[in-house]
Amino acid sequence: MANAIATRFGGDAALYREFAADCAAQFALDVVAGRAACEARDLSRLRRLAHDLKSALTLLGHDGASSLAALVEGQAAAGEVDSARLSWQSLDTLLTRLGTP
Amino acid sequence: MNRLDVLGTADDFTTLEVARLLGMSVRSVQLMVDRGELEAWKTSGGHRRIARASVDRWRSSRDLVNPPPPVVGRRGSRPPGGLPLRPVMLLIDDSIHFQKLVSLLVRQRFPNVDLHVADDGIAGLAMYGQLKPQVLIVDILLPGIDGATLITSLRSHPQFASSQLAVVTSLDEVQRAPYAFALEQVPVIHKPQLVAELPRLLKKWLSGGQKIRSGAAVAT
Numbered sequence: 001m002a003n004a005i006a007t008r009f010g011g012d013a014a015l016y017r018e019f020a021a022d023c024a025a026q027f028a029l030d031v032v033a034g035r036a037a038c039e040a041r042d043l044s045r046l047r048r049l050a051h052d053l054k055s056a057l058t059l060l061g062h063d064g065a066s067s068l069a070a071l072v073e074g075q076a077a078a079g080e081v082d083s084a085r086l087s088w089q090s091l092d093t094l095l096t097r098l099g100t101p
Numbered sequence: 102m103n104r105l106d107v108l109g110t111a112d113d114f115t116t117l118e119v120a121r122l123l124g125m126s127v128r129s130v131q132l133m134v135d136r137g138e139l140e141a142w143k144t145s146g147g148h149r150r151i152a153r154a155s156v157d158r159w160r161s162s163r164d165l166v167n168p169p170p171p172v173v174g175r176r177g178s179r180p181p182g183g184l185p186l187r188p189v190m191l192l193i194d195d196s197i198h199f200q201k202l203v204s205l206l207v208r209q210r211f212p213n214v215d216l217h218v219a220d221d222g223i224a225g226l227a228m229y230g231q232l233k234p235q236v237l238i239v240d241i242l243l244p245g246i247d248g249a250t251l252i253t254s255l256r257s258h259p260q261f262a263s264s265q266l267a268v269v270t271s272l273d274e275v276q277r278a279p280y281a282f283a284l285e286q287v288p289v290i291h292k293p294q295l296v297a298e299l300p301r302l303l304k305k306w307l308s309g310g311q312k313i314r315s316g317a318a319v320a321t
Contacts, residue, residue, distance in 0.1 A: 009296050015205060022201040029197075048195075051242065055271035055292035056198040 004061025016060075023056055027099035031092055038085045046084055047076035050091070065094045113142075113150040122156065123227045132246065133159075133223065160227075172200075173207045174215030188307055191234040192218045193225030193251065194269065195244055199292060203238065203299070210300050211307065222246035226254060233260050236306060238299075241270040241280055249283035265306045269295060 001016070009016045030053060037045040050072035057066035068091045075084035114122070119139070120130045130151070134141045140155035174187060188211075192203050200218050207216045217232055219225035222245040229237065237255070241248040248268060255261050267288045270277065277284065290298045 008293060012296070015209065015296070018205055019202050022205075023198055026197050026201070048242065048244075051271055052196045052198060056196070058293040059202075059295070 001061050004059065008059050008061070020060055023060060024099050027095045031095050031099065034088055034092060034095075038088050041081055041085075043076040043079060043081060043084060046088065047073050050076060050088075053091070053095070062094075062098065065091065065098070068094065112153050114153060114156060116149050116151065119151050119156055123160070123230060138223070171215040171217050173204050173212075188214045188236065189232055189234040190214050190216045190236040190238065190303075191225065191228055191232055192216060192238045193222065193228075193243065193248070194218070194238070194240040195220050196240065199240070199269065199295070202295060206296065206300060207303075211303055214303075214307070220244070222248065222251045226251060229255060229258070229260070229264075233263070235264060236303065237264050237266045239266065239268050241268060241272055241277065247280070249280035252283040252287070267299070267302055269299070 001020075005011060005013050005016045009019075030049060034046065034049055037043075037049060050069045054066050054069040054073060057063075057069055068087060072084055072087045072091055075087055116130050116134075123130065130139070131149075133139045134149065134151065139159060140152040141149050142152075143149055171189075190207065192200065194200055194203075204216060204218075207214050214236075217228060217234070219228045222243040224245075225239070225243070226246075239248045239251060243251065246254075248270075252266065252268070255264075255266075267290060268284060269290045269292055271292045272280075273291070277289070288302055290302070
C-alpha cells in the first residue's frame with residue numbers, strides 16, 4: 001500500500017486510510033449489488049459496477065483486484081454472461097476480504 | 102417566491118416553462134418526456150404540454166422542492182437572490198467511492214467550499230439550475246443521461262459561462278473517444294489520478310480563477 005500512498009495520494013497516508021475505510025464499508029454493499037446483478041443476469045449493471053470498482057481498487061493499490069474488475073467489465077460489455085459471472089465470483093472473494101475489518 | 106408560484110396554477114406547462122422551472126435545457130425536458138419521466142400531451146396545433154402534477158411529482162422525488170444541504174460545507178451560504186458567499190461546487194457522479202473521495206478532499210483541502218452531489222445526470226442538471234455552482238465536476242458514464250450529453254446540454258445554459266467544468270472518468274483515452282465531441286477544452290481527470298490532479302485544478306480555480314466570484318465581490 002505504501003506505493004499507492006506515494007504515487008496516488010501524494011504521500012498523504014491519513015487521506016489514504018480514510019478513503020480505504022470508506023471503501024471497505026462500500027465493498028460490502030458492492031458485493032451484494034454484484035451478486036444481485038449476476039443472479040439477474042443483468043450485464044449492464046454488472047459492467048457499471050465493475051467499471052467503478054476498477055478505478056477505486058487501482059487508487060487503493062489493489063492492482064490484482066483492479067485487473068479482475070476490468071476483466072468483468074470487458075466480459076459484461078461483450079455480453080459474455082457466463083464468463084462475467086465466473087470472473088465476478090473471484091472478484092467477489094477479493095472484495096469480501098477487503099471489506100472485512 | 103417559489104418558481105412554481107410564479108407560473109400560476111395552470112394544470113399544464115409548456116416545455117419551455119418546465120425547462121425554466123427545472124433549470125434545464127428544452128432538449129433535456131423533451132428527453133425526459135420521451136423517457137416517460139414526465140407526462141405530456143399535444144395540442145391540436147402540435148404543441149407539447151406537460152402535466153403540472155407530473156412535474157411536481159418529479160421534483161418531489163428528486164427532493165428539489167427543498168434541495169438537500171451540501172455534503173461538505175453549510176446550508177444557506179447564498180443570500181436570497183444573490184451570489185454565493187462561499188464557492189459552490191457540484192459533483193455529478195454515481196460512484197459512491199468517488200463521491201466519498203471528493204468529499205474527503207474538499208473537506209480536508211477546501212473547507213471553504215460547499216460541495217453538493219448528484220447521483221445521476223438528470224438530477225445533476227436540475228441541481229445545476231438551482232445551485233448555479235461555480236465549479237462543476239462531471240463523470241462521463243452516468244445513469245439517465247451520460248456526462249457528454251449532459252455537458253452538451255449545459256453549454257446552452259446561460260449560467261454555464263460562469264462555471265468552471267472538469268470531467269472525471271475511469272475511461273482511458275481510447276474509451277473516451279466516443280465522447281470527444283463534448284470534451285473539447287474541458288480538463289479531463291482520470292480517476293486513478295484524482296487525488297493528484299483535482300486539488301491542483303480547484304486551487305487554480307478558487308484562487309482567483311476568472312469565473313469564480315469571491316465573497317468580496319458579492320459584498321460590493
